[in-house]
Amino acid sequence: MVNAVGDARLFIESNVILKLANDAVLKAIPNDSKKYSVLRISNASNVAVIGGTIEGERYGHSGDIGEWGMGIWIGEGAEHVTISGVTAAKMWGDGFYIQGANDVKLCYVNADNNRRQGLSIIQVNGLEIKSSIFQNTHGTRPSAGIDIEPDNDEQHVATVRIRDSQFLNNAGPGIVVVGKKSVVSNIEITRNKFFGNLHPLTVKGACGRENATYDTEQLGGGSFAYVDVTELVIAKNKCLRPRGHRQ
Numbered sequence: 001m002v003n004a005v006g007d008a009r010l011f012i013e014s015n016v017i018l019k020l021a022n023d024a025v026l027k028a029i030p031n032d033s034k035k036y037s038v039l040r041i042s043n044a045s046n047v048a049v050i051g052g053t054i055e056g057e058r059y060g061h062s063g064d065i066g067e068w069g070m071g072i073w074i075g076e077g078a079e080h081v082t083i084s085g086v087t088a089a090k091m092w093g094d095g096f097y098i099q100g101a102n103d104v105k106l107c108y109v110n111a112d113n114n115r116r117q118g119l120s121i122i123q124v125n126g127l128e129i130k131s132s133i134f135q136n137t138h139g140t141r142p143s144a145g146i147d148i149e150p151d152n153d154e155q156h157v158a159t160v161r162i163r164d165s166q167f168l169n170n171a172g173p174g175i176v177v178v179g180k181k182s183v184v185s186n187i188e189i190t191r192n193k194f195f196g197n198l199h200p201l202t203v204k205g206a207c208g209r210e211n212a213t214y215d216t217e218q219l220g221g222g223s224f225a226y227v228d229v230t231e232l233v234i235a236k237n238k239c240l241r242p243r244g245h246r247q
Contacts, residue, residue: 004028004069035066039073041072049083058113075097111132111135168193168196169195169197
């Protein structure tokens with residue numbers, strides 16, 4: 001049991017490998033905070049977290065506001081980070097959260113039964129996700145397996161590769177890409193399985209695509225399974241909002 005709120009959170013410093021036994025669990029103590037993280041990586045490089053389970057307190061949460069209770073928060077100044085074989089489950093917010101990082105790898109991870117997202121990608125340069133599972137996300141919108149969505153003009157998402165992964169039974173899309181507020185570029189989605197999601201893929205604000213700026217495009221319904229055998233590549237330039245555009 002760990003305190004996930006404020007300065008009591010667990011932090012990992014540079015050049016550290018945290019390896020958990022397969023049945024080890026780091027579980028958040030129930031709290032009423034609208035924002036927390038069980039494990040945080042920021043201003044650190046050459047870091048790895050391997051194995052075990054990071055468990056939230058969504059069913060014991062004593063507050064009723066906020067949606068930012070995270071499992072592993074990879075934040076500002078983090079680079080050369082690898083998360084491998086880790087399960088992040090039952091978070092008040094997201095299983096995994098990335099904002100302000102460079103060169104991150106998520107391999108064989110499982111985001112299960114989280115309230116807001118399996119993974120939120122807010123700002124990153126260089127992210128590889130492979131052989132992972134994002135499932136059973138539900139509770140508050142958008143309830144996606146993965147949400148790629150910068151929050152403001154200063155945040156960019158570039159060079160993200162998602163491959164050989166599964167998106168299962170999420171209340172929202174399997175993957176949602178939102179490029180309305182800032183630059184989203186070079187997203188490759190290859191050989192993934194989608195089943196039971198609201199939609200497999202939703203793209204909003206696809207800047208740079210002819211006649212599609214700020215439109216929403218949805219790929220299929222959620223009641224079937226398939227593997228995309230060819231690459232979906234989203235390569236966008238800088239988004240410029242037209243005058244009078246309203247969010």
